[in-house]
Amino acid sequence: MDKIDLDAEHEKCTALLALINDARAKEKVHKNGEHSLLTARNDLSALRIQQKDSDIELAKLRTTHNSELSKYGTMKTEWQKKKAQMESIVSWDLDDTDSDDGQENSSEGRRELVQEYLNLLLQKNTSKKLAKKIKQKEIDIDRISQDISDKDSLISTLEGNTGAFASALEKLKASLRIDELSLAQENIKSQATEIAALKKQSDLNLHQIQQLNETVENQKSDYQKQRELNNTLTKVRSLPELEEDKSKITSESLLEAYKEGRMSRHLEMAGPYEAGCAIRARKLVWFGSTTDEPIKVLGNKASHYGMALADATLYQKCCEAPYSRTNTSDYIKLYGVSPGFVWKHQSILKLLEILDWRGAMKDFCMHSYGRYYDSTPFHSLWSKLIASVKKDGVTTEEIASLFEEPNAIKWYNELKVLFEEGLKKHNEYLERRRN
Numbered sequence: 001m002d003k004i005d006l007d008a009e010h011e012k013c014t015a016l017l018a019l020i021n022d023a024r025a026k027e028k029v030h031k032n033g034e035h036s037l038l039t040a041r042n043d044l045s046a047l048r049i050q051q052k053d054s055d056i057e058l059a060k061l062r063t064t065h066n067s068e069l070s071k072y073g074t075m076k077t078e079w080q081k082k083k084a085q086m087e088s089i090v091s092w093d094l095d096d097t098d099s100d101d102g103q104e105n106s107s108e109g110r111r112e113l114v115q116e117y118l119n120l121l122l123q124k125n126t127s128k129k130l131a132k133k134i135k136q137k138e139i140d141i142d143r144i145s146q147d148i149s150d151k152d153s154l155i156s157t158l159e160g161n162t163g164a165f166a167s168a169l170e171k172l173k174a175s176l177r178i179d180e181l182s183l184a185q186e187n188i189k190s191q192a193t194e195i196a197a198l199k200k201q202s203d204l205n206l207h208q209i210q211q212l213n214e215t216v217e218n219q220k221s222d223y224q225k226q227r228e229l230n231n232t233l234t235k236v237r238s239l240p241e242l243e244e245d246k247s248k249i250t251s252e253s254l255l256e257a258y259k260e261g262r263m264s265r266h267l268e269m270a271g272p273y274e275a276g277c278a279i280r281a282r283k284l285v286w287f288g289s290t291t292d293e294p295i296k297v298l299g300n301k302a303s304h305y306g307m308a309l310a311d312a313t314l315y316q317k318c319c320e321a322p323y324s325r326t327n328t329s330d331y332i333k334l335y336g337v338s339p340g341f342v343w344k345h346q347s348i349l350k351l352l353e354i355l356d357w358r359g360a361m362k363d364f365c366m367h368s369y370g371r372y373y374d375s376t377p378f379h380s381l382w383s384k385l386i387a388s389v390k391k392d393g394v395t396t397e398e399i400a401s402l403f404e405e406p407n408a409i410k411w412y413n414e415l416k417v418l419f420e421e422g423l424k425k426h427n428e429y430l431e432r433r434r435n
Helices: 003-095 102-239 253-259 264-284 293-302 307-313 329-335 338-342 349-367 376-388 396-402 406-434
Strands: none
Touching: 003 102, 102 264, 102 293, 264 293, 307 329, 307 349, 329 349, 338 349, 349 376, 376 396
16 A cells, blocks of 8 residues: 555544544533433423412412402492591580480491401401512512523533534444445445456457467368378379470579569569559658648549558558558548558458548548538448448458448448549639639
């Protein structure tokens, strides 16, 4: 594991440890306050019941107090009336001193007035006691309300501690889930890498099996040819020996004939071959340039058929310096396939035709059309056709048969029409340039 991975793991562990410590601290606070929270909730329930009972008692006291005050007011009014009457009676008695009946009535009235006054005082005292009870009950209710408020505040604080602990625990679980997800993703990547390696090995094994099958077939063919050769040699050995023909051609005459025939023609072809390689090499170098455009036009017309094959020659061992090439990028850019593929299947005329058309159309788009080749209908149709015939491991005969499929024939004919239209536009462009 490299240093960067170790640093990343250290950061993950540090963050996880911080979450664990935070969760433990909040858990401790939560557990310390858990009993207090339960007690506070029970006390709060009891206080609410007590408050409710006190409210009921206060209401009853107020009702009784109001009733007693009303009764006190009535009694006071009655007493004041009787007091006024008694004062009037007393004044009468003072004026009439000879009347015994009047004195007796006056004494009786005063006794009743005093008794009612005592009752009035008792009633007033009762009202005062009720007022004190009401005031005390209100104080008790205020105290209960304050206790309820304190308990609510305490419960809110303790519940906040519980919520903080739950939040810290959830963060810790989320972090663990993220780590598990990261580990799962790493496992998936590792499995994907293993699958890719297994697939690559499987493809390699299949390729080796195919090569072995081809080797076996070649060996069978060689064995069959050897048997046929042995049979032929056996027949030759069984022929009677003939006398030496003194009139047969000598080696000197054969050498002379070779010098006059094939050797002289080979020497005659050396110049055109070298010139052809030079032309094709310059053609690829010029791609995308406007230098020597008239020569390029003549070259396109002269090598309208077989451009891909002629250019592929530059990449073969038979092509010597300074015309030989090894970097195939320009070739693939122009024709869409490798030169080795073209050289291997050079006997398929339709393949050479569509490759030549592609190279010419790219040149047309660059100079005549003023548009990108990849945006043309020809490009999309050509891509479909080449994809239908260019498959891994197929032989030249199989590719030739794929060109005879209905879709391949249809696409080939459509490509031919598009190429002829493009060639016509290109020639018109060149004609305008010359004029």
